[in-house]
Amino acid sequence: MNIFSVLIKRNVKLFFKDKGMFFTSLITPAILLVLYATFLGSVYKDSFISSLPEGFNIGDDIINSYVGCQLASSILAVSCVSVAFCSNLLMVQDKANGRIKDFTISPVKPSVMAIGYYIATLISTLIICLAATGICLAYVASIGWYMSISDVLFLVLDVFLLVMFGTALSSIINFFLSSQGQMSAVGTIISSGYGFICGAYMPISQFSEGLQKIIMFLPGTYGTSLVRNHAMGGVFEEMSDKGFPNEVVESIKDSVDCNLYFFDKYVSIDAMYVILGGSVIFLVAVYVIMNMLKGKSFKK
Amino acid sequence: MKNIIEINNLNKSFGSVKAVRDLSFRVKEGELFAFLGINGAGKSTTINIICGQLKFDSGSVFIDGHDIKKNVDEIKGKIGVVFQNSVLDNALTVYDNLQSRGALYGIYGKAFQNRVAELAKLLDFEDLLKRTLGKLSGGQRRRVDIARALLHKPKILILDEPTTGLDPQTRKILWNVISNLRKEENMTVFLTTHYMEEAADADYVVIIDSGKISAEGTPLELKNDYTGDFITIYGAEESDIKKLGNNYEKIRDAYRVSVENTEKATELILQYPNIFRDYEIIKGKMDDVFLSVTGKNLSGGEER
Numbered sequence: 060m061n062i063f064s065v066l067i068k069r070n071v072k073l074f075f076k077d078k079g080m081f082f083t084s085l086i087t088p089a090i091l092l093v094l095y096a097t098f099l100g101s102v103y104k105d106s107f108i109s110s111l112p113e114g115f116n117i118g119d120d121i122i123n124s125y126v127g128c129q130l131a132s133s134i135l136a137v138s139c140v141s142v143a144f145c146s147n148l149l150m151v152q153d154k155a156n157g158r159i160k161d162f163t164i165s166p167v168k169p170s171v172m173a174i175g176y177y178i179a180t181l182i183s184t185l186i187i188c189l190a191a192t193g194i195c196l197a198y199v200a201s202i203g204w205y206m207s208i209s210d211v212l213f214l215v216l217d218v219f220l221l222v223m224f225g226t227a228l229s230s231i232i233n234f235f236l237s238s239q240g241q242m243s244a245v246g247t248i249i250s251s252g253y254g255f256i257c258g259a260y261m262p263i264s265q266f267s268e269g270l271q272k273i274i275m276f277l278p279g280t281y282g283t284s285l286v287r288n289h290a291m292g293g294v295f296e297e298m299s300d301k302g303f304p305n306e307v308v309e310s311i312k313d314s315v316d317c318n319l320y321f322f323d324k325y326v327s328i329d330a331m332y333v334i335l336g337g338s339v340i341f342l343v344a345v346y347v348i349m350n351m352l353k354g355k356s357f358k359k
Numbered sequence: 360m361k362n363i364i365e366i367n368n369l370n371k372s373f374g375s376v377k378a379v380r381d382l383s384f385r386v387k388e389g390e391l392f393a394f395l396g397i398n399g400a401g402k403s404t405t406i407n408i409i410c411g412q413l414k415f416d417s418g419s420v421f422i423d424g425h426d427i428k429k430n431v432d433e434i435k436g437k438i439g440v441v442f443q444n445s446v447l448d449n450a451l452t453v454y455d456n457l458q459s460r461g462a463l464y465g466i467y468g469k470a471f472q473n474r475v476a477e478l479a480k481l482l483d484f485e486d487l488l489k490r491t492l493g494k495l496s497g498g499q500r501r502r503v504d505i506a507r508a509l510l511h512k513p514k515i516l517i518l519d520e521p522t523t524g525l526d527p528q529t530r531k532i533l534w535n536v537i538s539n540l541r542k543e544e545n546m547t548v549f550l551t552t553h554y555m556e557e558a559a560d561a562d563y564v565v566i567i568d569s570g571k572i573s574a575e576g577t578p579l580e581l582k583n584d585y586t587g588d589f590i591t592i593y594g595a596e597e598s599d600i601k602k603l604g605n606n607y608e609k610i611r612d613a614y615r616v617s618v619e620n621t622e623k624a625t626e627l628i629l630q631y632p633n634i635f636r637d638y639e640i641i642k643g644k645m646d647d648v649f650l651s652v653t654g655k656n657l658s659g660g661e662e663r
Contacts, residue, residue, distance in 0.1 A: 065462035069448070069455065076450040161446040161507075164410045165463035166435040 062167060066175030067182070070149055074183045084145040084183075088138040088191035092198060095130045103129055110314065112307060121301070124203030125294045129315060131195035132290035133259040135188070136283035139218055140257070142187050143225030144249045147180040147233055154237045169354035170347050173230070177343065181226045188218050195290075205293030213289040220335050221282040227342035234349055257283045258316045275321050278338035281331040288317045288328060360387040362421075363515060363547045364409065369418035371404055371570075378404040380570040382418070386563070388514075389545040393552065393561035395649060401570040402551045406517055409549075411435055423514055436464060439513035441504050443520045449493030453484065453503050456492055457510060464511035478506040482536055498529035505533065509540070516540070517549045522557065530554075555645035564645075566652050574652040578645060585651040586643025588624050590616045593637040603627055603634070 075081050103126045111117065153159040162172055192215065199206070206214075229249075236242055254260040257279035263271050274280050295308050295317070312318045319326040326334075364386035371379040379401045386392045396402050407413040408420060411431040420427040422434040447456045454475065461471045479485040482502040487495060492503065501521065508516060516537070522530040534557070540546050550561065558564055558578070565575045574581060592600065593613045600607050600614045605627070607616040618624045621640065628635045 061467070062462050062465070065459055065467070069451070069459035072455065073448060073450055156446075157442075157444065158446045158448065160412065160442065161460065162463060163412060164435060164438065164440050165460070166432040167463045 062171055063175060063178070066172065067179045070176060070179030071182055073149055074146060074179065080145065080148065081183075084142050084187050085190060087142065087145070088134055088187070089194055091134045091138070092130065092194060095134060096127075096198070100126055100130065107311075110311065115303070115307075117298070117301070120203040121205075121294060121297055124199065124205050124297075125291065127199045127202045128206075128290040128294055129287070131199055132283070132287040133254070135192060135195055135214075135218060135290075136221065136257055136259040136279075136286045137254040138191050139184070139188050139221035139282070140225035140228065140253050140279060141250045142191075143180060143184045143222060144229040144232075144246055146183040146187070147176070147226060147229040148242055148246075149179070150176045150230070151233050151236045151238075151242045155239055155242075169350040173347055173350035177226060177230050177346065180230070181223060184222045184226055185219065188222050189215070192218050199290070203294075205297045206290070207293060210289050210292050214286065217282065217285040217289055220332070220339065221279075221286065223339045224278060224282060224335060224342070227339055227346060230346045231342060231349070234346065253279070256280075259283050262314055263316050263319075264314055272322070275319065278334055280316075281319065281326065281334045284316050284319050284326075285328065285331050285335065287315060291315065291317060360389060362386065363388040363423050364392075364549070365419075365421040366405070366409075367419045369405070369408065369415055369420065371401075371408065371413070371415045378570050379408075379415070382567070382570070382572060384565050384572065384575065386515075386547060386549060388547055389541060390562035391541065391548045391550060391560065393550050393558040393564045394567070395551065395558055395564060396567040397653065400567045402567065403519070404570075405567075406440075406519060406549075406551070410438055410440060410517070436511060437514045438517060439508035439511065439515070440517045441501075441508045441519060441521045443523065445492075445500050445504050447492055447500075447503065447507060450491065452489055452491055453495075454488045456503065457507060460507050461510045466510060474510060475506075478509055481539075482506050483532070498525050498532075501525060501529065501533065505536070512544070513546070515547045515549060519551050520553060521550070522552065522554060534560075555649060559645045566649060568653045574648070578648075579642075581645070581648045581652075582642045583620065586647040587617055587619050588621050588643065589641050590618060590624055590627070590635075591639050591641070592616060592634065595634050595636075599631075599634045603631060 104122060107122060107125055153162070163169075196206075196211065196214075232245060233242075236245060256274060256277060258274065263274055263280065266274065295312060298308050298311075299305065309318065319331070362385045364384075366385075367383050369379050369382040370377070382401070382405065394402055394405070404413065408415050408427070409422065411427060411434060423437050425434050427434055448459075451459070457475055457478075458471060461467070461474065466474060475488070476485075479488060482505060484499060484502050484506070487499055487503070492500060495503070505521070518537070522533060525533070537548060541548060550557065552558055561578060563576070564578055564581055566573045566581075574585060576584065591610070591613050592615075595614060597609070597614070600616065603616060605616050605618060607614050609615075616627075618627065621642075624640050628638075
């Protein structure tokens, strides 16, 4: 047992002891799925059918699976980040209620505390997001399943990376917060806004050209695309097997952001992993350095 | 005895507000040091600086010979703090709380278990270890707060109004424990309190007002310098008391006469032996000292 394991244990226990925080985080993805399926399912379905070239016949199973996978991938892409913001409240609560003093009077380094908060939030968020992934996969299975084992494994990897990204991002933003009011405000902004800027709520192709270019600089966009690619890959393969021309399939992929273009240059899946993984490393490093600098400023 | 805390010409401002002004004092190793002042006098600012929580504008702070600007991490390992309000996690058990705080000082495994057992016995909370902290009474939680501060065997224990809101019995238990620790481990106790009877037991007292020292000394020195004595005379007539020529007040079955000091009291007794048939002489209290020094009352948790 070392300082990290004890701090992580403390932070994770406090998260799960706060039943309100835990259940809110857990049921949010489930509620989103129900709302999406109820209100957006038919919109996605109509939009997909109207985008098909005339003369193409397609079974309900594929259409339902296409819509279900799109919904599920949108929810997972948003949840990995928004749940991280919900789970990462302890570091702000410790500041708001003065508990942080009990840690800062000790010789423990601020960077150690920072990593303790990061890993604890990562664990809590992962538990919730993996549960959400299970719910989403069950939903997809109930309406039409075309995913392979590798698709599922890659989807879990995508969720893991996005959770790491969301946790790092929330850690940096929460570093500057010190009250419950600020926490609530940031939580509301992230929950309502992140889905738009990562391309989960609306396909990026529907934004203006200038906005599309800006969004392509945001790492979350590539996370959403990875989740979408692995959730919908099986459906696209099925379409090809059913005789859809490659151009049509690629065109549909473009329309739902499975294919991304950075200034007209195609971004491969591998490149998306590099961008997302690199962003995680960069953000975690920035977060730790910020805490180290804060610790040094006390000593001056 | 060596100085364990040395503060020289300390200054700290928050914007235009000067919280601490040219503060200098010494705390000797093993003593009970009382640091008194009304809310906003600069006590908490000074404590935060001593604990390495706050930068200061000028001056120097040495703890156990270490300059706080150069060795803050080493100093942090020598200080234990009992905060005014508990800063432990209400949702966790007493054991989990102490485990997470012990780890901050590198205390794990068997060493931690032994230390917790020792403190639980000393502070009489062995049966509370598995209880959730938030469900304990104020007195029980205070004992756990003190255990947390003592986990790493600090050389200096800072008690920031530790007994505010506690019942007399719990206050007595806590002071007995602290007193024993001081004797057994030569631990220095740096106390801020609103209970003047606690300050009266201190080895040395510093009173600050508006960020600067208003008075300092042993309780006896302060009482001698800032308050007079009181003679309570029983079985005398008011006309006799008037003859003494001093201020007095009638209490239930006696008169309380103010005198400048014990020497003046002796002179009065010798001058009027017939009046002093049944009497007692007592020194002024720390409350009177505080009132005399600051012009403000500070008693039982409230300033008036």
